[in-house]
Amino acid sequence: MSGRKAKATSPIRVEVPETFDRYDYYRRSVQSAEVDVLFMRDTYRELKGKDPTVLREDFCGTFAISCEWVKLSPRFRAYGIDVDSEPILYGLTHYVEKLPKPARDRVKVQQADVLNPGLPKADIVAAMNFSHYVFKDRSMMKSYFHNCHSTLNQGGILLVDCFGGPLCQKSNVEETDHKSHVYIWEQESFDPVSNEAVYHIHFKVKDASGRWKRHNRAFTYDWRMWSIPELREMMRETGFRKTHVFWEGTTRNGEGDGVFTRVERGEECEAWVAYVVGEK
Ligand SMILES: C[S@@+](CC[C@H](N)C(=O)[O-])C[C@H]1O[C@@H](n2cnc3c(N)ncnc32)[C@H](O)[C@@H]1O
Known part of the structure; x- marks a missing residue:
């Protein structure tokens, strides 16, 4: 052992890495789950004249929509489906945890491919934030729509969003x-x-x-950018009886106003967002 005195060391500085929560910024920037669930419920009411009960949120990511759905009524239940365990885990620890206990029990999530057979039956199947654009050819998109059709309850609806414009x-x-x-x-x-x-x-x-x-x-x-008529055609070809388009209104300065109504014709615009709905 050396007889030299140990040199005084400066205090250790612990660098705490700044965590960047991408799902939180995503939610605050692009999601409006509270508004989306009202649109889903009201669209079903408008087309069916009664309330839905079960929502299946395909491509659910952090399943923020499922968590909002079960807040709307003690009768409402939701299933989220996603292949990726990371957003699912985020939803379980950030959104489900915050729900009151009775509502928590009405949300279930499955790590699965939306093309799998035997997915939970539902009154509404929703694919949001253009997630179905991941299917790049007609045969894949039609397999998906076919799976939705066969897992919807009688009279159920498939609701997908879409966007486009020059x-x-x-x-x-x-x-x-x-x-x-x-x-x-x-x-x-x-x-x-x-x-x-x-x-x-x-x-x-x-x-x-x-x-x-x-x-x-x-x-x-x-993604493959699908047009509204293509989505409607594929829904009809996979057994949906009727299809509808819900188009966004505009504010005075020409921006989208977030209010979607059923239309027969759209409007020319640089960029648009719409919903296509298929009725089983
Ligand atoms: C654009 S994110 C949308 C997340 C969420 N729906 C939202 O509104 O923010 C697409 C999600 O789809 C999932 N996904 C992609 N292909 C899938 C498939 N074949 N089956 C199930 N989930 C899939 C991804 O893991 C990802 O979480």
């Missing part, structure tokens, strides 16, 4: 300032031959010292 066929970047963070939607590419497009979501977030930090590619989507 702006969605160009590379571009759009930033939305949410004060605490900036949401960035990037369209990387669009191929007019295949109608395939690649999109990314990035975020800029203020750190503890007030500096902006960019989080690139928090989410990436590789």
Whole structure:
């Protein structure tokens, strides 16, 4: 052992890594689960003249919608289906935990492919945030619609959202300032031959010292851009009796107003969002 005195060391600095919760920023930027569930319930009421009970949220991710659904009525139950365990775990620890106990028992989630046979039966099957655009050819999309048709209760509805317009066929970047963070939607590419497009979501977030930090590619989507008539045709071909389109209204300054009504014709616009609904 050396007789030298140990040198005084400076206090150890523990660097706590800043955690970036991409699902939280996603929810605050693009999701409106509280509003979506009202639209689903009211659409079923409008078409069927009665209340639904069971919602199946396909491609559910963190199943925020299922958690909002069961808050609407003590009779309402929800099933979430997703292949990925990561968002499911997030939903279990962040959303289900916060539900009152009786509502918690009415949400079930399964890690499964939406193409699997034997998925839970439902009055409404919903595919939100354009998740079904992951199916890039007619045979895959029709397999999915067929599976929805066979697992819907009699008179049930399939509800999918969709978007389009000339702006969605160009590379571009759009930033939305949410004060605490900036949401960035990037369209990387669009191929007019295949109608395939690649999109990314990035975020800029203020750190503890007030500096902006960019989080690139928090989410990436590789999709086929389907048109409304194509989706309706495939629903009809897989057994849906009727299909409907719900189109968004516009505010005075030409922005979408978040109110969707059943239409026979749409309007020309640079970018639009709509719902296509199939009735079993
Ligand atoms: C665009 S995110 C949408 C999440 C959620 N629906 C929302 O509104 O935010 C798409 C989700 O679909 C899931 N997914 C992709 N292919 C799937 C499949 N074949 N079966 C089940 N889930 C799938 C992904 O894991 C991902 O969580």
